[in-house]
Amino acid sequence: MNEKLDRRDFISNMSIAGVSLAIGMPQITFGTTTDSKPALLGGPRAHPASFPSWPIVERPEENALLEALRSKKWGRLNGRAVADFEDAYKNMSGAKHCLGLSSGTSALFTAMGALDIGPGDEVLIPVYTFVATYNVVVLNYALPRFVDTDIESFQIDANQIEKAITPQTKVIMPVHIGGSPADLDTILGLGNKNHIPIVEDACQAPMAEWRGKKAGTLGLTGAISFQSSKNLTSGEGGALLTNDEEFAESCYNFHNQGRHTSDPNDPYSPTRGTNLRLTEFQGSLLLAQMKRFPQQVEHRWENAAYLTSLFNEIPGIYPAKLYEGVTKSAYHLYMFRYDKKEFQDMDRSVFLKALAAEGIPCSGGYGMLNKEKYVTDLAKNKHYLKIYGEKTMNEWLEQNYCPQNDQLCEEAVWFSQTMLLGTRQDMEQIAQAIQKIRKYSGDLKKA
Ligand SMILES: Cc1ncc(COP(=O)(O)O)c(C=O)c1O
Numbered sequence: 001m002n003e004k005l006d007r008r009d010f011i012s013n014m015s016i017a018g019v020s021l022a023i024g025m026p027q028i029t030f031g032t033t034t035d036s037k038p039a040l041l042g043g044p045r046a047h048p049a050s051f052p053s054w055p056i057v058e059r060p061e062e063n064a065l066l067e068a069l070r071s072k073k074w075g076r077l078n079g080r081a082v083a084d085f086e087d088a089y090k091n092m093s094g095a096k097h098c099l100g101l102s103s104g105t106s107a108l109f110t111a112m113g114a115l116d117i118g119p120g121d122e123v124l125i126p127v128y129t130f131v132a133t134y135n136v137v138v139l140n141y142a143l144p145r146f147v148d149t150d151i152e153s154f155q156i157d158a159n160q161i162e163k164a165i166t167p168q169t170k171v172i173m174p175v176h177i178g179g180s181p182a183d184l185d186t187i188l189g190l191g192n193k194n195h196i197p198i199v200e201d202a203c204q205a206p207m208a209e210w211r212g213k214k215a216g217t218l219g220l221t222g223a224i225s226f227q228s229s230k231n232l233t234s235g236e237g238g239a240l241l242t243n244d245e246e247f248a249e250s251c252y253n254f255h256n257q258g259r260h261t262s263d264p265n266d267p268y269s270p271t272r273g274t275n276l277r278l279t280e281f282q283g284s285l286l287l288a289q290m291k292r293f294p295q296q297v298e299h300r301w302e303n304a305a306y307l308t309s310l311f312n313e314i315p316g317i318y319p320a321k322l323y324e325g326v327t328k329s330a331y332h333l334y335m336f337r338y339d340k341k342e343f344q345d346m347d348r349s350v351f352l353k354a355l356a357a358e359g360i361p362c363s364g365g366y367g368m369l370n371k372e373k374y375v376t377d378l379a380k381n382k383h384y385l386k387i388y389g390e391k392t393m394n395e396w397l398e399q400n401y402c403p404q405n406d407q408l409c410e411e412a413v414w415f416s417q418t419m420l421l422g423t424r425q426d427m428e429q430i431a432q433a434i435q436k437i438r439k440y441s442g443d444l445k446k447a
Helices: 007-020 059-071 081-093 104-114 131-138 184-194 245-255 280-290 293-311 348-357 373-380 382-399 403-411 417-421 424-439 441-446
Strands: 097-101 122-126 143-147 169-172 199-201 221-225 238-242 317-319 333-338 412-416
Touching: 059 280, 081 097, 081 238, 081 280, 097 104, 097 245, 097 280, 104 131, 104 199, 104 221, 104 238, 104 245, 122 131, 131 143, 131 373, 143 382, 169 184, 238 245, 293 317, 293 333, 293 417, 293 424, 333 403, 333 417, 348 412, 348 424, 348 441, 373 382, 403 412, 412 417, 424 441
Parallel strands: 122 143, 122 169, 199 221
Antiparallel strands: 097 238, 221 238, 317 333, 333 412
């Protein structure tokens, strides 16, 4: 499997990978042990079955979509489904306000819009994230400042945030990567101390918890994504959560062309905004999927805990650490580090290939975002040069250095959330596959 396979492609190809890898395998033996040869060397696959496919489509989804279709009210300004979904999500998350949006990116963009982030402002973001976190900053011509990664948790290194704060810092945007909350005690403390709002990118973390509160509800606001790969999905879609009434109203207006209501006779004068509304089809689908969501959250959590207990027995495999006792991950991803020293110096690329051959879809996760040409070219961007000047942009480039993240990007391995919806036996077979690969790593290196 491609080491740098995009997370979305990786998840959508997952169930196919499980099947297609079976083709050409001479023998499929259930209950393979660590004694048998790795599949890449002609042995039986450790995981012969497929993992659950995604998304789940059953009668509730079909009924919900038909109902929305037949209602002839397809937009939120005419129908009820989006508003009902917002109410349901509000209740589930404990947030005072929930606003449905067309995507997670739209949710973050709306937060930026409501906060009036623009040229000259700086936004602190983690470097280990999906490019959308970065895009919503540069789309507003604000300056993104990367903060390095804590290699043990895969989260933003909260101890490095303070030194990145300047008088221009207008937002701190932690990302709960993989669905596990970043260190919110430290981040919220810094926000309070410096009067900087915290916008949680909780796109991967619906229903994750920090000290019993849901991720996305602890900062000023939090963005959730319902894109196809996500734990709760409507193909595309997103939401913003907040407990701040005034902010909620600004976000509503921003996503609705700056208008509070669709009534043309309303005396309210519009403000700056755009159209980022969720449709009634998406709202209906989400309402249907939400019924099984809490049970799926527990299922992923239990399997992830079991997998971690199995991985703790394997030298060289280090599961991403959770902030013990205060956090509950949504497990959008199961992430771990692969230390090749414990695998006879076998490259991660061979490890990923061997694991995929065992019937275990996997990916090497994110590349080094701060080193992407698209990102480094910002220093030469004509608008940025006009707004910030050459000196600032050159300094920005020089400070764009995240050594911990560089190391993580070379060691990370990801599994998708759908694998955690499998059985305990699936988890055991994943661990067996890795044990087997480890035992034969000398041979695999040569193959
Ligand atoms: C961390 C992070 N932020 C933002 C987004 C953007 O969400 P969407 O794809 O719904 O626009 C995603 C989704 O992939 C994400 O993983």
